[in-house]
Amino acid sequence: MIVAERKPFDEILEMLAPYKRVLVLACGGCVTVCLTGGEKQADELASQLRLAARQKGMDLTVESDSITRQCDREFIEDLKTDPGQYDAVLSMACGVGVGFMSELYPETPFLPALNTTFYGANTAPGAWAEYCRGCGDCVLAWTGGICPVARCSKSLINGTCGGTNDGKCEVDSEMDCAWLLIYKRLKELGRLDEYRKIRPPRDHRTDRGRGVRRLVHEEMVELEEEESKA
Amino acid sequence: MRDGDLTSRDVATLPSTCELMEREWAPCRHACPVHADVRGYIEAIAQGRWRDATDLIRDNLPFAVVCGRICHHPCEANCRRRDVDEALAIRELKRFVVELQGAEGATVHKAASQDKARVAVVGAGPAGMSAALDLAKMGYRPTVFEKFPVAGGIPATAVPKYRLPREALQIDIDWICAHGVELATGLEIGKDKTIDDLLAEGFEAVVVAAGLAKSRLLPMPGADHQRVYPALEFLTDVSFDHPVDLGQDVLVVGGGNVAVDAARSAVRLGAGRVRMMCLETPEEMPAYEWEQQEAQEEGIEFIHRRGPIEILLRQGQIVGVKARAVTRVFDENERFDPQYDDSDVIELACDTVIMAIGQAADMGFVEGSSLKQDDRGRLVYDAATQQASLPGVFACGEIVTPPGSAVEACASGQRAAVAVDLFLRGQEIRIDDSLPPEIDCIAEGTAEKVINVSREPVEAVPPQTRLKTFGPIDKTLAQEAALRESRRCMNCGAGAEVLVDKCAACLTCLRVCPFDIPKVTDVARIDSSLCQACGMCIAECPAGAIIARGWDARGLPARIGAALASAASDGHAKIVAFICGHHASAADWRGEREPVAGVAEVYLPSVARLSVSDLLAAFEKGADRVLVVACHEGADRYPQATRRISRRVDQARQLLAEVGLDPDCLRMLELADENREAVHPALVAAAGTLPAG
Numbered sequence: 028m029i030v031a032e033r034k035p036f037d038e039i040l041e042m043l044a045p046y047k048r049v050l051v052l053a054c055g056g057c058v059t060v061c062l063t064g065g066e067k068q069a070d071e072l073a074s075q076l077r078l079a080a081r082q083k084g085m086d087l088t089v090e091s092d093s094i095t096r097q098c099d100r101e102f103i104e105d106l107k108t109d110p111g112q113y114d115a116v117l118s119m120a121c122g123v124g125v126g127f128m129s130e131l132y133p134e135t136p137f138l139p140a141l142n143t144t145f146y147g148a149n150t151a152p153g154a155w156a157e158y159c160r161g162c163g164d165c166v167l168a169w170t171g172g173i174c175p176v177a178r179c180s181k182s183l184i185n186g187t188c189g190g191t192n193d194g195k196c197e198v199d200s201e202m203d204c205a206w207l208l209i210y211k212r213l214k215e216l217g218r219l220d221e222y223r224k225i226r227p228p229r230d231h232r233t234d235r236g237r238g239v240r241r242l243v244h245e246e247m248v249e250l251e252e253e254e255s256k257a
Numbered sequence: 258m259r260d261g262d263l264t265s266r267d268v269a270t271l272p273s274t275c276e277l278m279e280r281e282w283a284p285c286r287h288a289c290p291v292h293a294d295v296r297g298y299i300e301a302i303a304q305g306r307w308r309d310a311t312d313l314i315r316d317n318l319p320f321a322v323v324c325g326r327i328c329h330h331p332c333e334a335n336c337r338r339r340d341v342d343e344a345l346a347i348r349e350l351k352r353f354v355v356e357l358q359g360a361e362g363a364t365v366h367k368a369a370s371q372d373k374a375r376v377a378v379v380g381a382g383p384a385g386m387s388a389a390l391d392l393a394k395m396g397y398r399p400t401v402f403e404k405f406p407v408a409g410g411i412p413a414t415a416v417p418k419y420r421l422p423r424e425a426l427q428i429d430i431d432w433i434c435a436h437g438v439e440l441a442t443g444l445e446i447g448k449d450k451t452i453d454d455l456l457a458e459g460f461e462a463v464v465v466a467a468g469l470a471k472s473r474l475l476p477m478p479g480a481d482h483q484r485v486y487p488a489l490e491f492l493t494d495v496s497f498d499h500p501v502d503l504g505q506d507v508l509v510v511g512g513g514n515v516a517v518d519a520a521r522s523a524v525r526l527g528a529g530r531v532r533m534m535c536l537e538t539p540e541e542m543p544a545y546e547w548e549q550q551e552a553q554e555e556g557i558e559f560i561h562r563r564g565p566i567e568i569l570l571r572q573g574q575i576v577g578v579k580a581r582a583v584t585r586v587f588d589e590n591e592r593f594d595p596q597y598d599d600s601d602v603i604e605l606a607c608d609t610v611i612m613a614i615g616q617a618a619d620m621g622f623v624e625g626s627s628l629k630q631d632d633r634g635r636l637v638y639d640a641a642t643q644q645a646s647l648p649g650v651f652a653c654g655e656i657v658t659p660p661g662s663a664v665e666a667c668a669s670g671q672r673a674a675v676a677v678d679l680f681l682r683g684q685e686i687r688i689d690d691s692l693p694p695e696i697d698c699i700a701e702g703t704a705e706k707v708i709n710v711s712r713e714p715v716e717a718v719p720p721q722t723r724l725k726t727f728g729p730i731d732k733t734l735a736q737e738a739a740l741r742e743s744r745r746c747m748n749c750g751a752g753a754e755v756l757v758d759k760c761a762a763c764l765t766c767l768r769v770c771p772f773d774i775p776k777v778t779d780v781a782r783i784d785s786s787l788c789q790a791c792g793m794c795i796a797e798c799p800a801g802a803i804i805a806r807g808w809d810a811r812g813l814p815a816r817i818g819a820a821l822a823s824a825a826s827d828g829h830a831k832i833v834a835f836i837c838g839h840h841a842s843a844a845d846w847r848g849e850r851e852p853v854a855g856v857a858e859v860y861l862p863s864v865a866r867l868s869v870s871d872l873l874a875a876f877e878k879g880a881d882r883v884l885v886v887a888c889h890e891g892a893d894r895y896p897q898a899t900r901r902i903s904r905r906v907d908q909a910r911q912l913l914a915e916v917g918l919d920p921d922c923l924r925m926l927e928l929a930d931e932n933r934e935a936v937h938p939a940l941v942a943a944a945g946t947l948p949a950g
Contacts, residue, residue, distance in 0.1 A: 036915035055800055060763040065799030067870065071912060074873035079916045093801065095758070105758075152768045 028057040028148075029121045030155045031064060031141040033072070039117065040079060042138045046114035047086050049076070051140070052128075053093035054120035061155050064119030064141055066093040072119070072140060097124025100131055111135055145177075163233030163240065169221040171212030176229075178205035184226045264758040268804060274754075277806040279693055281785055283749035285332035285347065287695040290661075290668035293317040295332050295347055296748060296807070302354050303743035303862070305843030311358040314351055315432065319390045320383045320663050321363075322428045323412045325352030326421045329545065329662045337696070337749050340704045343712040346734070346742050353739040360431035368396040371437045374461035374681050377402060379446045379622050382410020383663040384654025385466030386433050387670030388677070393436040395678055400460070401438060404445035408434075410468055412663060415492040415515075417522050418727040451625030452650060462677045465636070465645065466654040466670060469616035475510075479568025480612075484575050488519045488613035495522050495727075504608030505529035508578055510565050511613030512542040517549065519611045520557045524724050534560040534605065536583045536595050551730065554720040560605065564597055568610055577606045618656050642686040643669075643676045651677055696750050697786035706772045707789060708896065713742040736843060744839055744894065751807020752788030753795060755781045759802035766794035766803060771896040791895040792866030796905065810866070814874045820857035821879055823848075832856045832944055833880040835871075836936065837864045837887050837929035839894045845933060853940040856884075864888075864929075865898035872909040872923060884943050885925040892930035899927060 043049055051073040058064030073091040080087035090113075095102040097120035103110075110116045110128070115136040118125045121143040129137040145157035160177040166184060167174060176182045180190075180198040186206025190197030196204050213222045233240075261280070268274060278297075285295035294313050301310035314321045328348050336344035355363070373396040378385040381403035389399035407413045408430045412421055434440060446452060446467075455463050472487030474480060484504060488511065494501050507528045509520040512535025523531045533552070535542055538561050542549065553559070563580040570576065582601035588594040620634060629637040629646035637646045638657045645652050653673035654666045672688060679686045699707075716732040717723075723730050734742065753766070753775075760780035767775040774787045775794060783794070783803070795803045795810060804810065817833055824831065836845075838860035844850050846860050857880070861867065864887045875883045885906055890899045903925055910920035924943065928935050 055759060055761050059761040059800045062763070062765065062799045065761070065763075066759070066801035067797075067799045067868070070801070070870045071873060074870060074877055075912050075916050078873065078876055078913075078918065082917050093759070149764075152764075 028060055028146070029123070029143060030061045030145050030147040030157075031058050031121045031143045033063055033068070034140055034142055036075065036079075039072075039138075039140055040076070043076070043087065043115065043117065046136075048088045048112075048114045049090075050108055050110055050113040050116045051076070051089060051091040052097070052110065052116050052118050052120070053091065054097045054118070054124050055093060056096040056098070056120070056124075058119060058121055058124075058141060060149075061147075062153070064121075066091075069093060069119050072117070096120075098127050100127075103131065110137075162229070164230055166226075166229075169218075169224070169226075170209045171216055171218070171221075173205060173209045173212055175205050175209060178203075178208075184229055258757060262757045263754055265756045265802075266758070268756060274804050274806060274809045274811075277754055277804075278750060280806070281696050281750050282693050283696050284335035284337060285345075285749070287692060288331040288335040289317075290331070290665045291317040291671065292692070293332075296746060296751060298354070299345065299347065299350060299743050299746040300748070300751075300807075300862075302350055302739060303746065304838065304860070305740070305846035307354050307358055307843075308362055308364070310354045311363045314355060315363050318664065318667060319387050319433050320412070320429045320667055321351060321355040322425045323383065323409075323421060323663050324348070324667075325355050326425060327412070327416060327662075328664050337699045338745060338747055340699045340701075341707045341747070342709045345745050346712055346715070349713075349715055349734050350739055350743055353734045353736075356425060356428065356733060360428045360435065363432050365432065365435045366394055367436055368394055371396050371398055373397040375400065375459055376462045376464065376677060376681075377452075377455040377460040378464045378466060379452070380410060380466040380468055380654070380656075381405075381408035381413075381430075381440060381442070382466060382468045382654060383412065383666035384468065384670035384673070385410070385464065386430070386438070387667040388464045388466060388651075388653055388674045389438045389670075390433045390436055391671050391674035392677060393438050395674070397678070397681070399438050401440050402444050402446050402450070402455075403440065403442045404448075406443045408440050408442060410666075411470075414496050415489050415518070416496075417492065417518050417525075418496065419521070419525065419723065419730050420518070422729060445621065447621040447624035447626075452622065452628060452647070453626045456647075456649060461681060462649045462651065464670075464673050464677060465622060465650065465652040465656060466666075466673075467619060467622050467656045468666075469655045469660055470619040471617045472515075472612060473615040473617050474612055475565065475614060477565060477567050479570050479575065482568060482570060482575055482610075484608065485568060485610045485612060486519075488515050488611050489616060491519055491611050492522060495526065501526060503528055504575070506607045507531045507609045507611065508605060508607035509533045509611045509613055510578070511535055511611075511615075512537045512544055512561075513613060513615070514544045514548055515616070516611075516613035517544045517552050517557075519613050521552055521555055521724075522727075523609075523611065524555050524557065525727055528609070530558075531556070532558040532560055532605070532607070534563050534565070534578070534580060536562065536564050536586050538562060541586055551720075555724045556720070563603070563605075564595060565610075566602070569604065575608050575610060577604045578610060579604050616655075616660060641688070643673045644680075644686065649680065651680075699747075699749075700787055703772050703774065703787045703789070706896065707747065708894065710741075710745045712745070713738040740843060748790035748807055750785060752785060752790035752805060753783045753792075753803050754785070754806055755783055756802045756804065759800045761800045761802070763799060765797050765799060769793050769797045769901065771898075789895065791863060791898065793895070793898070793901055796866060796868035796871075797901075805866075808866075810868075810871075813871055814878060817857070817859060817871075817875050817878045817880075820859050824852070824855060824857035831880050832882045832884060832940075833875040833878070834858050834884040834886055834940055834943075835864060835867055835875075836860050837862075837893060837898075839863055839888065840892070840930040840932075841936075842933060845936075850933060851937060853937065853944055856940050856944055858940075863894050863898055864902045865893065865895050867902060867905065869905050869909045869912070872905065873912065876913070876918070876922070882922045882924075882943075884940070885923075886929045886936065886939070887925060887927050888930040889927045 051069045053066045053069035069091045073089045076089040092108045117140045125139045146159040147155040147157045150156045162176045191204040196202040298310040298313040330348040332347045333344040375398045378389045378401040381401045389401050392399045472489040507523040520531050562583040565578050567579040582598040584596045638652050643651045651673050653669040757780045776782045887899050906925045914920045
């Protein structure tokens with residue numbers, strides 16, 4: 028899932044400076060699960076903004092609402108408020124939600140309350156860690172399920188490099204060397220043969236090399252759309 | 258979606274989430290014949306809301322005082338706390354609050370206009386008075402005819418005063434009559450007036466609630482002796498302080514509660530020896546276990562498995578009872594079918610016999626009317642419509658139901674009132690007796706996690722003192738004990754409900770529940786039969802997808818605002834103090850405490866329910882400072898509550914700091930489990946030392 032962090036409060040306040048009437052819009056998807064952008068956090072942020080407005084003598088009205096996901100248009104029907112009626116919407120969604128909602132409401136500024144940080148898993152109650160970078164060319168089959176693209180500082184696909192140091196990365200002494208982890212894991216699995224293979228350079232066209240990536244399942248394209256093409 | 262799944266749209270249309278309490282009933286309410294909202298009134302007691310508690314009880318139970326004293330309390334027998342430690346003392350709590358409030362302290366729900374048909378009720382016992390009350394509330398004009406000079410039925414004429422003081426009973430009668438129920442006492446239907454007379458006089462319906470007013474007797478030699486007393490007549494004489502010619506050696510025949518009442522009354526009248534003889538073994542005896550025990554404490558001996566065959570007379574005086582052995586009481590289908598061994602006969606010495614082998618209807622009310630009786634002399638009656646054989650004549654209570662307790666008679670009377678109303682409105686008499694489903698047993702794993710709290714003992718009058726008088730045998734719970742006892746209630750059915758459309762299956766509820774109840778499948782599933790209603794998951798759910806059935810969290814900001822408005826703030830900072838009220842006095846809850854200048858005290862059953870948003874809301878409502886007064890770790894009613902709220906306070910302090918407010922404007926104290934003498938100075942000190950906002 029997508030993990031995000033709340034932006035610093037001052038940055039949010041600065042974003043909202045031109046606006047008087049703001050909707051804080053929670054997203055019930057990934058950011059709810061990582062306890063950053065759910066209805067509870069939206070209510071808390073709205074409350075903080077109202078308190079700050081009072082504290083600083085700002086003319087700012089803040090309300091809040093929530094939606095099942097900000098990355099699917101159908102759910103906007105369930106909104107109790109009309110985002111178009113606000114000067115700006117402070118979205119508690121990941122960057123996907125902010126961008127998508129901006130398209131749906133071209134007249135209304137959608138502002139990010141969060142910094143979208145990574146694709147991660149919940150490693151312990153209250154804790155998330157990055158496991159994937161979304162490179163579009165998955166190598167996990169021969170790296171023992173440990174992603175060198177996401178977890179190696181250099182995203183090397185043939186490691187380790189010379190910067191590995193007692194199992195830690197030269198970039199940060201607190202950070203595990205991903206390639207050492209891969210080596211140990213493959214050894215456990217009895218698959219060091221995979222480690223010994225030299226891999227050709229990655230195809231960066233699947234990453235961001237060719238602009239916006241898209242996915243279309245032809246079987247699910249709306250029938251009307253198919254007819255109009257014909 | 259599964260059947261019964263709730264969505265945010267469902268809840269948005271509800272005036273209060275408390276309406277969801279009707280989705281399932283706790284077993285206490287389910288088992289109560291009148292389905293009183295037990296959890297509701299126990300919670301009101303726990304918060305010192307005496308009048309609310311009394312009104313909630315009386316909404317369903319007109320004979321609240323009577324039942325507070327003598328009810329067989331099926332609520333307690335079904336209390337889910339039994340699987341944790343001991344049942345809640347529901348009857349004692351009821352007694353405490355309804356007698357404290359009296360008739361004046363209970364709201365009278367009088368009909369806006371009482372101008373509908375006149376209805377006659379025969380018999381002023383629990384069934385008849387309950388029917389009359391409900392009819393009066395609907396706007397009918399009921400008159401209750403009672404052959405005795407007082408209203409109340411068996412509770413007034415036969416229940417011993419040591420179990421039910423008559424001034425206590427009068428509270429119920431006065432409250433019922435305040436609704437416009439007219440009483441005509443000392444007037445016997447079938448003798449002074451007939452049912453046909455009533456119908457001719459303009460009563461458009463008649464409700465017969467004559468009860469079981471006669472004792473059954475056993476034909477045997479000597480049974481017509483003047484010192485052979487039918488138990489009910491004996492108890493009635495004692496009730497009205499009529500002189501009773503009682504000897505020194507009394508034998509009560511029978512093993513039920515009436516037999517115990519008769520025996521214990523005989524002890525109080527000064528009999529030298531009182532024995533009870535019954536067909537049953539101690540285990541088979543129908544008398545309640547506690548009645549048997551109290552009787553034994555008063556020196557009453559029990560003779561089991563004996564049936565009388567002759568009352569022995571010598572020179573016109575009773576000298577004993579000849580009794581044979583009983584080989585069995587019930588047949589293989591558990592039907593009453595006693596068998597005897599005639600070769601085993603003993604003689605028991607006595608000079609007085611009280612026959613308490615069962616009750617029978619006094620069918621005198623039929624006299625002069627065309628009401629039909631069946632071949633066994635019983636009133637012909639349709640249980641579904643409660644109609645007797647004459648149009649407009651209904652029946653309720655023990656005259657038509659199996660013998661039961663006062664609360665069952667009330668339920669029967671209430672149902673009759675519904676039938677009468679349908680009849681008088683010209684509608685088909687069809688009554689829906691279905692009930693919401695009952696909450697299941699508490700699972701062992703959950704019961705183990707509930708903090709054990711002992712049931713408050715009821716102070717009994719020592720046997721040597723009590724057997725000399727007809728004064729009460731035990732004492733009403735003191736206020737402090739009542740508060741402690743009421744706070745043992747587990748709030749069954751008042752807990753969490755997941756709004757499936759909002760749940761993100763994030764697992765937070767599962768992680769914060771101190772009872773390990775939520776399961777996350779497609780969405781979070783919180784089993785209402787296990788949920789302890791602590792509110793922990795509600796405060797933490799990031800999706801706002803969990804609500805409580807028993808309280809509406811949407812109401813808290815308004816409460817904060819009202820508390821702030823009423824707190825004196827003559828130059829002092831405005832402070833909101835959220836205080837755990839689990840150990841607080843009734844005066845604290847009721848606001849009858851010495852105020853701390855500028856401090857608005859908001860009492861909660863536990864601070865486990867307070868969310869970060871609630872804390873921020875207090876500042877938004879105008880508080881300069883906010884205090885959370887929690888219990889010491891381990892003293893809250895819920896495990897982990899203090900640690901959880903401490904983390905929320907820390908989180909809220911960070912959010913305040915971001916806004917530019919001093920985080921020290923929000924503080925937590927751990928002393929709510931101490932008394933007011935500790936809380937008050939702490940509030941004063943905090944009010945003086947917290948920085949200005």
